[in-house]
Amino acid sequence: MTAPPTEAGLLPLAPRNPLPYRQLLKLVRALDTGQLTIRAAGGPVTRIQVVPKWLFPPFVAVFSPDAIRDVIGRNDALSERCIVHDEVRDMAGDSLFVLPNELWRPRKRALQPVFTKHNVRSFGGHMSRAAEEFVEDRRAGGEVDLDVECRRITMQSLGRSVLGVDLNDSAEAIAEHMHVASAYTADRALRPIRAPRWLPTPARRRAQFAVRSMLKITADMLQACRDDPTRDAPLVRALMAATDPETGRGLSDEDICNDLLIFMLAGHDTTATALTHALWLLGRHPEAQDRVVAEATAVGDRQLEPDDVPRLGYTTQILHEALRLCPPAAGVGRMTLHDIDVAGYRIEAGTLVAVGIYALHRDPAIWPDPERFDPDRFSPENVKARDRWHFLPFLGGGRPCIGEHFARLETTLALATIVRALRIESHAADFPVDVPFTTVARGPIPARVTPRG
Template identity: 35%
Template structure:
């Protein structure tokens, strides 16, 4: 029986702050270097480990799910501004299982499939504002589109431009990486901006709730479902402010990753005109009509392009679990209270699983070269029971939006554009994606 080691190897943190400065200076470079130099389980600090091997990621996500928790801190007993601890994403155990069952009907396959026409129509509306030859900051187009799609699907309501801006501002300031985390109560310019963004976002959420409550709607609406939630014996399952928490996190978690994925995919296609041409040829075979859910099998290469984009730039690049009891991962003893960082970025770019991992090669998803790929080597939507509840909606939306765009336009990178990823606490945000639409010949 193999021996279990007490602690994995890892980099020595400088200035006594356990690698915090190195991580926040360049998170992607830091986790990549740690994985390459120290192996599949890396000690980042006294109570922080990085888990890199698909086998161990699977153990955390699936096989030992009761050993790990998403959040273990005490939840606030009042509706704290900027705190959404009672949302599905931030719960565990019976609380999570109850809310997952409550919300699952929203994401049934037939309901997702029925949204296809709305997705294609919204994408057409987006590109009507484009002028051939005029550079566009593509994030400014895809963020409102994604928010519009999410609003229609989850709430049966449009999200206003102000609501989208408030959500984006909240995300940007909530998850900005800093070399040293500054207490939120200090009146720094960044903290003042953060508090303003949170107040604006909360105001938008409460306004949205009131607007929706004025209507009489069915149980397929997110707000109606969460308002059916019952209180647990200790009040933990659904306090009075639960609708606010769930709507806030659902809107952020559903619209932000989709917008990020669209921006990265359009950018990669602009860099690779041969890929763009092949997607356009595939879409052209559909004729002059909109792409529909029945066309997904015929858009196999388009789907492969999106898979490859999600591999290179996973919108949710990092997540974490905390050990709630002692266990073993990858041959190392994990004490209760240790936080495990799970980064899709690391296995997605590991040459053990993907040949030429830095290259954008959609063909790898079609040529059989990925046969035998470990299941948890590719985790753009997480995995296990907590697989993203909206994964099917995101996949459908990405294919139909890309198909709609390429039918009319070929995109090229704007002169002087400098694109870089901003790795926040969770999201991999594209910066500087300026693309020029050119009419398809």
């Protein structure tokens, strides 16, 4: 039981991390693997102060299930978006990802119906068809880059299912723009000393060009829906129809385009990386791949549909283990608005709290031999026995990922569709990633595909 804010002031501060300042600076910028060293030295709740408070806010990292629950599972009046979100907001404008709590709630209410389990099921066919097109293109087998192919599959599905356009022709350019913009904002947010925003540094100019290019694509989506009222684009339509419940005012075209940009970025990266990583894992573990083949083949020789997912239990276990080892977001940040109790420690108001999802998913107290690939961790009996705060690929609490159902369904169907038709042999022993905001594969991820008999 955590103490209310009025009592949190009586608790001790989180222990200061004993690692040298220079090492901590490097580790904090390694947003995934750095968490493991920070936790090993400082424990599950640790205070990191590498520069004076007037340069960078107090910083606390949390890694245990209880501590993470106390940060993201509590009333959102006690915490807010942080400096990372401020940098994204400055570069790409207001969107569901960066809005402060008060503005976020009505926007989320307007968009949530698009991503209910019921509605998301109607999108599943797009991902299956995109995966089947990849399979048809690879009937002769050969060498592939799993990263490139999965990005293409995901972009095609995302465009056709909720955006009302086919993004295939511009998929590579969009992916490059996404990487440039997200890498700039993440790097800037984590620097204790930052150049003024008005200074046109080369990196800032490149990021601004990338954002403008993507906003041009989203503006074209919006205009296409205005020109054709019959165009099937659920997300665009929901944004066009969204109103503030208090004022009745709709969103500006600028806000609609900003939200489309963020959904395009997050929806693409999350699903593409999850699919790439799951296929790479299966390419390293043929026995698990054979079980997925048997399961998907048993469904029948036809396109897989959302109604088939309950029969793809082992495929879902593969996906969950892939998400454990390579979570869509290695961590998230929150800024405390009041003193709060986190696992028995006082986190002062104005503290940047880093929630370490990567380290949580590799906690040996929860996941024995955590680096080992083991889909049976997610067998029905193991899932039932596990606390909900042990596995958070899409976060939880008051501001979870709105597209979680979409990503899970789409990736499961694509994974089963591809592996049913093609044998995957991964060449690389490691799966390199970059972690600007969402985790993305640092391609190429080479593999050989061979048609099944």
